[in-house]
Amino acid sequence: MVQGTTSDAGKSIVVTALCRILARHGISVAPFKPQNMALNSAVTTEGGEIGRAQAVQAEACYLPASVEMNPVLLKPNSDIGAQVILNGKAIGNMKATEYHNFKPQLLTEVVKSHGQLQQKYSAVIVEGAGSPAEINLREHDIANMGFAEAIDCPVIIVADIDRGGVFAHLLGTYELLSDSEKARVKGFVINRFRGDVSLLEPGLDWLEEKTGVPVLCVIPYVTNLHIEAEDAVNQQQKSNGEQQLKVVVPLYPRASNHTDFDVLRMHPQVDCEFLRDPQQFSGADLIVLPGSKNVRGDLNWLQENGWDKIIQRHLRFGGKLIGICGGYQMLGEWIHDPEQIESTAGSSAALGILPMETTLTGDKMLRNVQGVLCGSDTPVTGYEIHAGISNGEALNNPLFELQVEGSTHTDGVRDPGDQVMGTYLHGVFDQPELLTEWLNWAGLNQQQSFDYPAFREAQINRLADEVEAVMPLESILTLLSLGRGRGSEQGGEKA
Structure with missing residues (x-):
C-alpha cells in the first residue's frame, strides 16, 4: 500500500508507475483505492463510477477499469457533504459526520473488493488517501492504516520534497502512527527531487537512524510530465510561444x-x-x-x-x-x-x-x-x-x-x-x-497532428522508466513477497 504524508504527495503517481513497471515485466497487477474523494471520475466496463486516477492506473496495468478498483468514491457537492458512490453506484448524499459514522459498514465492502482483485491478480497496488497522520480521521479509518491493518499489508510512505520540509513530513507522519502501524512501514519514498542526490544522503541516513525505516528511493523531478490528475487542477500553462x-x-x-x-x-x-x-x-x-x-x-x-x-x-x-x-x-x-x-x-x-x-x-x-x-x-x-x-x-x-x-x-x-x-x-x-x-x-487552421491517447501512453512509460531506474523490479518484488518470474498474466501465486 502506497500512503503519503500529504495530499498530492505523489501517491497516485507512484501507484501508476509501479503498476506499469510490473505489467510490462509480465506480472499480473491491478490498482486499488478503498476510498477516493474526487470530482474526476470514470465509467467502468460494468457501467459503474470510479475515481479517474484508478482508471489511469488500470490503463497502466493494460486493464479496463473496474468498480472493484475503487469501491468507495466521494464526490463533494458542498463544503460539508458529498455524494457517496458505493461499488460504482450512488447511494445518496451524506454530510461529513454522517459519513464518518457510516464508515464501519464500508470496511467490509472495501476489504471484499480488495479480496476479489487478489483472486484475479498476482499483485494489487493499493493507494491511500490524504495522510495516515490525520488524527481526527483515525477512528473508523478505511482509507489508510485502518485498511492496511484490516488486510495486513506492507506500506510505503511517499513525501514530496519539492514542497519543502520533507524530513519533517516523513518523521512527523511516522511518529504519529501506532506501534503496529509503524511495524508495517517498509520504506519511505522521496518524490520530485531536483539536483545531486548525493547531497541528500546525510539526511537519508539521519532519517533511517531516527526511524529504522530505509528510504527505498529518491524519484527525480520529471520535467513536463503529464499524468491525469486525481482531483487537483493543474493550472500550469505552456509558454512555448507557439499557441494559436x-x-x-x-x-x-x-x-x-x-x-x-x-x-x-x-x-x-x-x-x-x-x-x-x-x-x-x-x-x-x-x-x-x-x-x-x-x-x-x-x-x-x-x-x-x-x-x-x-x-x-x-x-x-x-x-x-x-x-x-x-x-x-x-x-x-x-x-x-x-x-x-x-x-x-x-x-x-x-x-x-x-x-x-x-x-x-x-x-x-x-x-x-x-x-x-x-x-x-x-x-x-x-x-x-x-x-x-x-x-x-x-x-x-x-x-x-x-x-x-x-x-x-x-x-x-x-x-x-x-x-x-x-x-x-x-x-x-x-x-x-x-x-x-x-x-x-x-x-485553428493549419493544425499539427496530435494523438493524445498515444501521448498519454508515452507519458506513463516515461514515468515508469524514471521510477524503475531508482526502484528496480527486484526491490518491488521483495515488497510484494514475489520472486522473479512468479505471477504471469496467465496466473501464478498470489501476493
Missing part, C-alpha cells in the same frame, strides 16, 4: 472531470487556461463550460461573478462556446431539481443560450458510448456521468449519433448558427480526428 488558439475554461467551485481538457492543455497550438476570476478574462476563441457536481450552485456562482455577461459578450463578438455535461445543462433556459439530487429543491434560470431545460433525476446515467458526429462519419467515443434529462427545441439539432445497446441514440446540441455546442459526453476531445475538426471549427 485561446481556450478559456471557467473553473467554478464544483467543476468536475477537468481532465476532459488535458488534451487542450497539451496540444502544442492551444493555450488552454482555467480561470476562476472573471476579471482575468482577456478574450478567447473558445469558452468551454465544464461538468459540475452541483450544477445549480455552480450556475449561481457563474452569474454572481459576471461570467454570464462575459459569455454573452463573447458570443456577440463571434466567439465559440461548448458546454460539457453540467456545463451543457447551464446553456439552457432552466435547471430543475425537484428531488434535491444535488442541492435544495427548486429551479434556477440558466444562461438561456439554448431553447431547452433540464430536470435532475435520481437515476444517474453511467455508460461508455461510441458513434459519429452528426452530418459526418467522424467517430466519437466517450462516457456519460450525469443525473438529469434535457428536453426542448434545441435537441432537434443533435450533435452526435450514438449506438447504444443496438439502437440509435442522439446526444447534445449544435445550434443552427454553428456557434454553440453542448454534449453530455466526457472525453470527446481525446479522439484525434474529432479534435482536429472541432479546433478547426473554433478557428
